[in-house]
Amino acid sequence: MFLATVAQQAEPNSFPLQLLIIFLAAALTDNILLTRFLGMCSFLAISRHMKTSIGLGIAVIFVTTFTAGINFLIYKYVLVPLGIEYLQLIIFIVVIAAFVQLVEMIIERFSQPLYFALGIFLPLITVNCAILGVSLFMLNKQGYGFWQSVTFGAGSGVGWLLAIVLMAGIREKVKEDKVPPGLRGSGITLIITGIIALAFIGFSGMIKF
Amino acid sequence: MSNLQLFAIGVGSLCLICGILAVLLVIADRYLNDYGECKISVNDGEKELNVKGGSSVLTTLKDEGLFIPSACGGRGSCGMCKLQVDAGGPPVLPTEEPHLSKEEMADNVRICCQIKVREDMEIRVPEELFSIKEYEGSVESITDLNHDIKLVRFALPEGEELNIIPGQYVQLQAPKYKKNPEPVYRAYSVASDPLDKTHVDLCIRLVPNGICTTYVFEHMKEGGPAVFNGPYGDFKLSETDKEMVFIAGGSGMAPFLSMLAHMKNEGIDRKVTYFFGARAKRDLICLDEMKAFEEAIPNFTFVPCLSEADPDDNWQGETGLVTTVMEKFFDDLSDKEAYLCGSPGMIDASVVALTGRGMKEENIFYDKFA
Structure with missing residues (x-):
């Protein structure tokens, strides 16, 4: 509601505002993990501890932001001119995998502290479907330019971080609880994820775009 | 444009993009991932290894013929490949933390598939791994x-x-x-x-x-x-004098044959009761060996239990499930130890029965064979 009012009052073409709306929509209403259930495998595996969840979440933000930008440029300046848009899926995968590897090697070499805080998570998310999802979904959005795509990437990453941090908080509590044996681990986590997802879908009732 | 041209453009550009990325990665790997030659000193210089840096400690040691047990193959999910790194290791990584206790961290214990060799290292490996x-x-x-x-x-x-x-x-x-x-x-x-x-x-x-x-x-x-x-494996007799309960059926008898031979050799006189579960008489094995062990080890009792004895078996011994027979023998297991070997189903059932008689979980040792 707040967003909707802001959006109506402000100039419809105001560029920073447009970016803000894209960002918030990607992080909350369109949360890639909770509304589309992408990136579940690392979400389930890593959300056991708060510290690792934050590290992995930041790594995801970093990678979604950059790969959204790179993939947008490749799409616009390579795939479209050559008329080979149908190859987007495979090319995006290759680009993401190569980018992640490259970044990992670079930070490992040049900044040890950064590597230990963030770099070790990179191999875990090379094949994270949320990251590929961001690159593919941004092409479905009407009229996204370079900056809109980058913002969409960053927003989706922040949404993913938000989801995994929420989950880690809950799981640290659930650890103490008596969960029926059959539901321990992934079972109860998936049920909790479903409940959080319902809450997040509630957000989409707040803005229309 | 003909179909052939479209096809050529598609395949060509795909190959080109992949090729460029591959070359980029190879170059980066060559220049960024080169840590030169590193020296790993194992157990205070008992063994000196000259290795090429850049890969994980686990794979580096494997290439040198030192096998560290690992069930997941280096993905950091099993936490089995523990060893002590006294020098040359990075600070404890978040991917290792879930597998390490506070005491282990203080002892420099690390998950060796997660850390890379980038400089000279000093490591400590349990003697038996050699x-x-x-x-x-x-x-x-x-x-x-x-x-x-x-x-x-x-x-x-x-x-x-x-x-x-x-x-x-x-x-x-x-x-x-x-x-x-x-x-x-x-x-x-x-x-x-x-x-x-x-x-x-x-x-x-x-x-x-x-x-x-x-x-x-x-x-x-x-x-x-x-x-x-x-x-x-670390399934072995503990170094206490506690009375022991062995439970295993079928080929699960194997480790106990070895343990009993060891007790006989060393004259260990801890009290042992071995419950052997089988369906019918035809499933029983090594009865003569067990009789010999009962004669050689004064405190050892072998209790075969048949759950579905044939009428022709003329069975005089215990009948019923192995867990039921065990419960009949012992009312209180709180000061005893149990050793189990068998299928996950049999082990889980035995653990439930043993803890039900007051046995502490840390005193139950087992080898699970799926």
């Missing part, structure tokens, strides 16, 4: 213990010895044969007397369609070659 080796031995004899279990005795190659702690296992290789396109390894507990260092006995039960057991039952011949590596 002895993990691959042996190209031969099959000395194959004996039927009952209708579906065979005792296979392997001879080590001339001049080599295998030191096992009773309870440990080896991995036996099933080579390529008709139904098996690639060599695979399967784990079997060692059943032989630990004093006999030139032979390895394994109890192998036929698993219908099992790759390795089919090989043993249908293709393995006395005198033929056999490849195995080991020893692995």
Whole structure:
């Protein structure tokens, strides 16, 4: 509601505002993990501890932001001119995998502290479907330019971080609880994820775009 | 544009993009991932390894012939490949934390698949890992213990010895044969007397369609070659004087044969009751050996239990499930230890029965074979 009012009052073409709306929509209403259930495998595996969840979440933000930008440029300046848009899926995968590897090697070499805080998570998310999802979904959005795509990437990453941090908080509590044996681990986590997802879908009732 | 041209553009640009990225990665790997030659000193210089830096400690050591047990193959999910890194390791990584206790962290224990070799290192490896080796031995004899279990005795190659702690296992290789396109390894507990260092006995039960057991039952011949590596595992007798309960049926008897031989050799007189679960008389194995152990070890009792005895069996002994019989023997297990070997189902049921009689979980030791 707040967003909707802001959006109506402000100039419809105001560029920073447009970016803000894209960002918030990607992080909350369109949360890639909770509304589309992408990136579940690392979400389930890593959300056991708060510290690792934050590290992995930041790594995801970093990678979604950059790969959204790179993939947008490749799409616009390579795939479209050559008329080979149908190859987007495979090319995006290759680009993401190569980018992640490259970044990992670079930070490992040049900044040890950064590597230990963030770099070790990179191999875990090379094949994270949320990251590929961001690159593919941004092409479905009407009229996204370079900056809109980058913002969409960053927003989706922040949404993913938000989801995994929420989950880690809950799981640290659930650890103490008596969960029926059959539901321990992934079972109860998936049920909790479903409940959080319902809450997040509630957000989409707040803005229309 | 013709279809052919479209096809050429598609394939061409795909190859080009992948090619560019691959070249980029190769160049980066060459210049960024080059840590030069590093020296790893194992156990205070007992062994000096000169290795190429850049890969994980686990794979580097494996290339040097030092096998650290690892179940997940280096993905950081099993937490088995622990060793002590005294110098040259990075701070504890978040991917290691879930597997390490506070005491272990203070002791420099690390998950060695997660850390890379980038400088000279000092590491400490449990002595017994040095002895993990691959042996190209031969099959000395194959004996039927009952209708579906065979005792296979392997001879080590001339001049080599295998030191096992009773309870440990080896991995036996099933080579390529008709139904098996690639060599695979399967784990079997060692059943032989630990004093006999030139032979390895394994109890192998036929698993219908099992790759390795089919090989043993249908293709393995006395005198033929056999490849195995080991020893692995930390299933062993504790160093206390507590009374012990053994529970195992079928080929799960293997580690206990070795443990009992050890107790006989060393004159260990801890009280032991061994519950052996079977369906009918035809499933029982090694009754003569057990009788001999009962005579040689004063405090040892062997209790075979039949759950579905045939009327023809004329069975005078215990009947019912092995857990029920165990419960009949003991009211209070709080000061005793249990050793289990068998299928996950049997172990889980036994753990429930044992804890139900007051046994502490930390006093239950087992080897689970799926």
